[in-house]
Amino acid sequence: MRKSTGFAIKSFFFLSYHTSSCILPIPSSSLLHEFTQFCYQRNLPRAMEAMDAMHKHGIWADSITYSELIKCCWARGAVEQGKRVHKHLFSSGHQPKTFLINVLMSMYVKFNMLDDARALFDQMPERNFVSWTTMISAYANAKLNDKALEFLISMLREGVKPNMFTYSSVLRACDGLANLRQLHANIIKSGLDSDIYVRSALIDIYSKWDQSENALRVFNEMATEDLVVWNSIIAGFAQNSDGDEALNLFKRMKRARFLADQATLTSVLRACTGLALLELGRQVHVHVFKYDQDLILNNALLDMYCKCGSLEDANTVFTRMMVKDVISWSTMIAGLAQNGYSREALRLFESMKASGTKPNHITILGVLFACSHAGLLEAGWYYFRSMKKLFGVDPGREHYSCMIDLLGRAGKLNDAVELINEIECGPDAVTWRTLLGACRVHRNVDLAIYAAKQILRLYPQDAGTYILLSNIYANTQRWDDVTQIRRTMNDMGIRKEPGCSWVEVNKQIHAFILGDNSHPQLDEINKQLNQLIHKLKGVGYVPDTNFVLQDLEGEEQREHSLQYHSEKLALVFGLMSLPKEQTIRIRKNLRICGDCHLFAKLVAKMEHRIIVIRDPIRYHHFRDGVCSCGDYW
């Protein structure tokens, strides 16, 4: 319907030209003049009508005017009109200038019509560096890395010199270190490494390849400082889970009198998230108000509050967000589930569907995790088996691992093993670790040993798994095997990472490391810890020495070694330093041991405190003598 109306108007318009030209021929220059005016006024409908009229008269305008029209098409997403301009430009054997074809190509790229852009590129009699760069950046943006690199090589082969635009694009498509080194060398040779876009692209890609040192080197060579280049290096460290360094650089940036923008704040929040720095995160939140409805920044804020264990704050942010996307919902769903609010997570998933946002594979993962956490076996199976049909997401390894966790919790180890055999692309270390966790809780020694061996086959340097395996052997009196593990670890130079816990008090981070006596209040902490243990034993606390490495003789000594676990020190320090109503939040580098878990539960009950301990895998909210993890981890 709409189409025919448009046609009527168009014909009418043309008719008016036609009739008037019968009486008084309109010189082509006046048609051109009108067309040009409409193009520069960005009046797309009138410009298109004028173009059609010109087409009938076989009149062509100049390239600059057409490029204005094309830009107008892409700014409005007018695909059909754009195609009509394309057709007009090539009609009657006309050959537009290279410049104009480049503009047309960019238009198709903006419309995500890469094949059309490519077809134009292939037909071009002459290609300049813009033509090449347009295609390379299009492929890089579409993550068609091979194509982008292939085009760069052809470009060089044809003797066309890449410029800073080319390199900043192609760097994003670089998917190997060897390629990257080669490119970097070329960039330096051509002197383009001083371009700030190229520099930030270099920092970005080195960071993505986990080459922080090289990223920092490129950063430090910067002569004129630039906010985006600062943002790139801060983001690089924040993403490589080196939050400390990211925050240091942020401080340096502020000293250099740069004002943080959305991108800076997002990365700083990510650093806070990784380090579980709730108070610092809250300070950043104050600066975020300036960018009230910035989606990316709000999502980062949401994640920070979830990962720092403050669901109240996360909820406030979530409610205030006017626009939410799949990431906002997924963050909140996973955050709720991880902090022990599985049913709320599943309810939120229903709201998400009602809101019309399409869940992706990460959303589903959060949903399955929520089911696993709440022990909802049937719901878990339902979502798992119907995810493809309901949401168009094929179950990946990660979804299988979640189901294995769910089955493991329910004690259905055989079903878990069966499910592992079902995984199309085969199990990975996470799969086996999940099974190992289940074996540990349900004390299935043989299966645990099997799972641990699978992990070590994939990661022969994994200290944690050796320790676990050695403990399993020790607990079943297989001393020869214990000795064998020790020897392997020695031979391979594998050391147990010392346990470390961090607690935030008055915006200061206090670190407690096993075997490190540098904390100024350590004597007082130990005194209070002894008193607390004594008090707890009075109400039936029995230290669980199952988790102690077996090189210690005698129960008393083994108990003693438990006492110095870093989370106990951090917890006691939190009790000493924080007001009673304030939650004690601790982050750990290693997974919490059974004894510390029991200890935290009892302390929470006896001292009427809320304690949150985040280990690398799970969140533990202790309140009233129970933990949100349901004692499964």
Place this chain on the structure above:
DNA sequence: AGACCGCGAC
């Protein structure tokens, strides 16, 4: 023709 920022199971 261009850069930096947000969600995932153990």
